[in-house]
Amino acid sequence: xxxxxxxxxxxxxxxxxxxxxxxxxxxxxxxxxxxxxxxxxxxxxxxxxxxxxxxxxxxxxxxxxxxxxxxxxxxxxxxxxxxxxxxxxxxxxxxxxxxxxxxxxxxxxxxxxxxxxxxxxxxxxxxxxxxxxxxxxxxxxxxxxxxxxxxxxxxxxxxxxxxxxxxxxxxxxxxxxxxxxxxxxxxxxxxxxxxxxxxxxxxxxxxxxxxxxxxxxxxxxxxxxxxxxxxxxxxxxxxxxxxxxxxxxxxxxxxxxxxxxxxxxxxxxxxxxxxxxxxxxxxxxxxxxxxxxxxxxxxxxxxxxxxxxxxxxxxxxxxxxxxxxxxxxxxxxxxxxxxxxxxxxxxxxxxxxxxxxxxxxxxxxxxxxxxxxxxxxxxxxxxxxxxxxxxxxxxxxxxxxxxxxxxxxxxxxxxxxxxxxxxxxxxx
Ligand SMILES: C[S@@+](CC[C@H](N)C(=O)[O-])C[C@H]1O[C@@H](n2cnc3c(N)ncnc32)[C@H](O)[C@@H]1O
Numbered sequence: 001x002x003x004x005x006x007x008x009x010x011x012x013x014x015x016x017x018x019x020x021x022x023x024x025x026x027x028x029x030x031x032x033x034x035x036x037x038x039x040x041x042x043x044x045x046x047x048x049x050x051x052x053x054x055x056x057x058x059x060x061x062x063x064x065x066x067x068x069x070x071x072x073x074x075x076x077x078x079x080x081x082x083x084x085x086x087x088x089x090x091x092x093x094x095x096x097x098x099x100x101x102x103x104x105x106x107x108x109x110x111x112x113x114x115x116x117x118x119x120x121x122x123x124x125x126x127x128x129x130x131x132x133x134x135x136x137x138x139x140x141x142x143x144x145x146x147x148x149x150x151x152x153x154x155x156x157x158x159x160x161x162x163x164x165x166x167x168x169x170x171x172x173x174x175x176x177x178x179x180x181x182x183x184x185x186x187x188x189x190x191x192x193x194x195x196x197x198x199x200x201x202x203x204x205x206x207x208x209x210x211x212x213x214x215x216x217x218x219x220x221x222x223x224x225x226x227x228x229x230x231x232x233x234x235x236x237x238x239x240x241x242x243x244x245x246x247x248x249x250x251x252x253x254x255x256x257x258x259x260x261x262x263x264x265x266x267x268x269x270x271x272x273x274x275x276x277x278x279x280x281x282x283x284x285x286x287x288x289x290x291x292x293x294x295x296x297x298x299x300x301x302x303x304x305x306x307x308x309x310x311x312x313x314x315x316x317x318x319x320x321x322x323x324x325x326x327x328x329x330x331x332x333x334x335x336x337x338x339x340x341x342x343x344x345x346x347x348x349x350x351x352x353x354x355x356x357x358x359x360x361x362x363x364x365x366x367x368x369x370x371x372x373x374x375x376x377x378x379x380x381x382x383x384x385x386x387x388x389x390x391x392x393x394x395x396x397x398x399x400x401x402x403x404x405x406x407x408x409x410x411x412x413x414x415x416x417x418x419x420x421x422x423x424x425x426x427x428x
Contacts, residue, residue, distance in 0.1 A: 002033050004069035005053055006160060008043040009062050012398035013189035017062040018044045020192065024059045025052060028247065051243045053163050054233065058226040058247055061188035061215060063168050067149060067160035075157045078111060078120045081150065084157060085124030093161055093236050094146045096135035100125065101144035106152035121150050121159070145235040165232030172229035173286040177209050177279070182315055182378075184225070186400060187211040190407060191219070193396060194311050194376045199266065201310025203373075205299040207269030210280030210292070212313050217289040220265050221258035224251035228287075259288045268305035270297035300361040302369070309372030315400075316362070318355075318381050356387055363388030366412055375410040384408055 009017045018039050025034035025048070034052045037045030046052070056066045073084050094100075102122040104114050111117055125148060126136040137146075147162035169185040191212065196202055198220035204212045218225060227248070233239060269292060271277055277294050284292050293305070299316075366375055366388065377384060380403050385392045388410070396407040 002035075002047050002049055003053065004037075005046050005048065005056065006043055006067045006069060006158075007046070007056060007060065008064045008067065010064070010183070010186045010189060010399055011042050012396060013062050013186070013193075014039040014041070014044055016189050016192040017060070020060060020062050021046055021056060024055050028055045028059060028250075050238060050240055051247070054231075054240070054244050054247055057164055057168065057231050057233065058224050058251055060168065061219070061225045062185050062192070063164075064185060065162055065164040065167055068163055070148075070159040070161050072156060072158045074155050075152070076110075078117050081117060081152075081157050082120040082124045085121045085150075085159060086128050088125075088128070088159065090125050090128050091132045093238060094137075095237070096129045096133050096137045098137055098145035098235055099140035099143075100137045100146050100148065101139065101141050102148045102150065104150045104152065108154040109152040110154065111152065117150070117152070121148065145232075147232060161236075163231065163233040163236070165230060165235075168226065170229065171225050171287070174209070174211075174214070174283050175286070180317070181209045182211045182400065184211055184215060186398070188215040188219075188225070190313065190376065190378060190398070191216055193407060194313055194374070194409075196311045196313075201266040201268065201306035201308055203268045203270075203305050203310065203312045204314050205270050205297065205302045205312065206314045206316050207271050207280060207294070208273075208276050210269055210283055210294070213267055213269045213280070213292050213294075214283060214287055214289055216267050217265055217284070217292050218287070220263070220267065221261060221289070222254045223258050223288070224254065227251045227255050255288065261291075263291070265291050266306055266308075266310070267291075268293045268295075270295045270299070270302065270305075272296065272298050300358065300365060302365050304370055304373065309370070310374075312366075312370060312373050312375040313377075314375075315378040316359075318379050359384065359387035360389060363390050366390065366410065370412045371414045373412045375412060377408050377410070378405055379408070380405045382406060385410075 007017060007021065018036060021044060022036055029052060032049045032051045034048040035046060037047060053066050053068060056063060060066070070088050071084055073080075075081050075084065100122065102118050102125070104118045104121065106114055122139065130136045147165070149160040149162060151158045151160065169183040171184055174184070196216065202213070202216050207213055269280065271280075274296050277296055280294060284290055367390070378398065378400070380400070385408060390410045392408040393411045394409045398405050398407050
């Protein structure tokens, strides 16, 4: 039996998600049905057996959720949507014993109130279950057993049953977060966009809680992103424990092998904040990634961490000058530090180093000490290339939540680093 799935992801990552899903199907499904579908803004469709949905939950690093399509029909009113939801055989999937949450998202819908539409979908599902079983499920908006999503365009309504539960970027081991951590699935998608592959040196000089590094290390060690967490489908009648146990056992075997591995991953991180590095280390320990190398360094004084050139990736602080900090332009700090010293340097740095000066020195470091590397910088500041005095090779639009960003690529090729003057036209 085959199902239609829709996999939402951060906007800008649709193509890399589609490539990842095809790879998951070929590596983990042993020929079970999987057919790639359309890429649309914010997600990818595919058709496949139940095992394909489970494998996408367990192995996709880029997906936000895995949604199972239940119904699709044109609508004109809330009553049409109520009727569509009432007709569906929800009792096949869950009982009135499970708690429920309904979410509605809409693009250009003519309906006046999404809140009212949400209530109508919820009423229809509860009425349906009461009609067939005599009981209505309870609503729980914070930790529901079952989630239903309705997606409205100007003309059509699609109902989805969620198979993920908590969004998939929650890997289950990251407890210590910095002030502005990247979502894991955005970091994983960016890594794919950089073309990085395991074995190539990877360096994040402003690593914060270490999201890029952890995602890369899991790729290098072949650790499934969902090996440590529970999923929504575990609460559904169509759980198929046997298929799931087989998929999960293979993932846990790979994870145990990874823990035993002494491989030099060539994955390096640094940050000016000792506090952030303590958090990153705690996360890596929990995730079994202790082999990632971390140092406390001011990015303005950074040096290439490996003799071979590789990929540098970072999302620097932006807009909040408060976060661009450092003691002095070449101030390499000690390996682990006490935060009181950091705080001092941070207040001093606000006077010493406005953002533009910080980025000019960062650009100098890239030009002088990263020959042969490819640097990828995610920022919402379109003026970044000018500030770095570097000309980008590409810029890819991406969304960090609602914030529109660019992933700038700089090829630091010997003798031909493409420079740009500070007052060059800002990138579009
Ligand atoms: C937007 S956060 C990066 C978040 C990170 N990608 C994560 O997922 O946790 C920016 C980081 O830059 C660091 N930072 C600020 N100024 C720095 C400097 N001069 N040198 C190195 N790191 C710096 C901050 O401590 C912070 O951790």
